[in-house]
Amino acid sequence: MSFLFLKNRDLNRKKNKKIALQFLKDFRRKLHYRRDLLDEAKVKKILDYLQKLESAIRSPQQNLEAVLNDGEKLYRSIFTESKWSGFKENIEVLFVALVVALAIRAYFLQPFKIPTDSMKPTLYGIQVSARNEQPPHLLRRILDFCILGKSYHNLSLKRGGILEKIEGKKFLFFEYSKLTFESGESAVLWTSPHLLEYKLGIRPGMTFEPKMNVLNFEVETGDQVLVNKFIYHFRFPKRGEVIVFKTTGIEGIESNLRLQGIEGSQYYIKRCVGIAGDVLQIRPPYLSINGSITAPNPMMAKIESQKEGYQGYVILPNQQYLVDPSETYTVPPLSLWAMGDNSPDSLDSRFWGPVPMQNIVGTGFIVYWPFSKRWGIIR
Template identity: 40%
Template sequence: MLFFFTPRYIKEARRRLCVVYKALRYQKDLLTPRQLRRLRDDILQLQAAIRQGEKNSVIFSMQALEKYTLQVMPRRNYAGWRESVEMILVAVVLAASIRAYFLQPFKIPSGSMQPTLFGIVGQPSPSPPPPLPARILEFIVYGRSYLNVIAQFDETILHIEEHRFLNFFTFTQLKGTKHTYWTFAPSSTLYSCFGVSEGRFYRHGQAIARGMVTSGDQLFVDKLGYHFTSPRRGDIFVFRTLNIPKIRSRRLEHAAFEHYIKRLVGVPGDTLRIDSPLLFVNGQVALESRLRQVMSCENGFQGYANVPSSLYLATPQETFTVPPNSYFALGDNSYNSSDSREWGVVPRGSVVGRALFILWPFSSRWGWIH
């Protein structure tokens, strides 16, 4: 409260002291002992004048300190730019450190964890997009964008190429025989939701892709917690796929860069069995509340499924015992999930961390992840 009644010259003197302190921290090693003593004497003199509060004394001491400071530590060219670049570099280093040791951003790539977490969803529509202000608002709040790609000629799509921006936003380039189109959606969504594929022919004026695309949930992964506690049943966790042979053999060229997100349902030593919609752990129905929520078949959940084509747990009678230093992972959307039933266990060394917080979009799922 007293700050508002402090005279302006006192505030200015304190600000000048802060500037001198900062300059000293950067250039102290360039000064001689005599210059350092003189600067410290001038600083002490200004501090004493501030305590006394006499205006002329404060102004005189402030001017003397500033004059000598500029004499021994002259202003460098582009000082403002230097400070801005320095702040940016510090921010980059800090962000890189946080990403490396504490929190890693992650984007849900598919619908295998629905309805807990959503991947990119496309919805075709015959109607044109809404006005621009509405589109901007919907994108900021809900991560929703609109496609309205119309064929400019009678032509065939020859090549489809996907690009990423800032590792979060995905664009797809559609190269036709006469024209090239750009869409704000991944190629998999264009194919599965809008039927766009290489070799398909479109008439002039025909909609190649028209409708709505909702971005996948963007979240933070806690990389630190599992250094102190072991992963537990019911956790949603992220892991690298490089050391999972059946995934590597399927996607050799991309495996080194891929991460998956699933729910951990089995820890080392657990014997698992699925009798749809139930998951059995060591002979009894799973007790964890998050697993029971999936098995409830309520609020969008469908329970766990036996898939006859799977390598593991394909029938209600089949069991699987999780080996040491491994985890068994299933998607909450069990009927549409590629998980441990198909490619086996997750090695302990491949675990990145636990899914922590949905940071965007600001849907009903925004917040802590369970």
């Protein structure tokens, strides 16, 4: 027997051993995955073969290639693959991924969209601004939306007239508004009726001229954040943390929502500025906590500095609590005091009182989209 033959045989042996180890691993995984669908006789056949394969891998005297060939025949005879098997496995993987995603959303991280400017400039709600020029070309519009969450809207009318109704509709995941005029003309804008009414002031009964660019505006979507739902299972919220809570049972909020035609509880996002037992006063631009105007954390100090777009804490007309600098309020047990960073333009605990701890969903963790200067960890 030549040296070259022995060398080639050793190389083939090493190669077959590597293949055999992978085959052993794959066969075991398949058995684990399908065992509950196999009868005892087939399970015994597989276990006997796996034992034989392990022995062949360890023993240099056995013909590993022949054992692998036997295993391939056994595998094909037991695990017959239909033409739909790949599709079924993909569906199973997608199902598992969906279950995991729902579990994460339920117990760990939940996406949330900032609807208003009450947390500005920390977090931005939906921004609408008028335009004089035509929308940019298609590629630019796609990039602007993907990166900055910016969309462009334009309405031109041939007949115009009195706006009869605005209907909210959906196409797949996209919301749009259908505008119908008394002249019989109708038009579509790819934005919500709520935005048209409360951001642009467009309501039925208004008259529109028949011309180009009756409406020409751009919309920047509100910041999309992930809410950490896990952390408050282990500790209470702290002063200065951004919190998300449900409006359930807070009548001052829900009565105002009903006036806007919104039924049911909503999610709000504010900053926790007071915890149970704190004695609060508003002494513009400061929020006094337990007699001290020294901010308990850097973020609240930044708000009170009246710099970088922050305007401090103020007293607004018609607020129900802390209506003048001499008034104090003690946060009740199992409650928090929540205020917006944009104090002059925020409906918060000054109007509807404390937030019950049972309503707290979690803390604002990260802005994940759009990719603006606010992208990243929420302070």
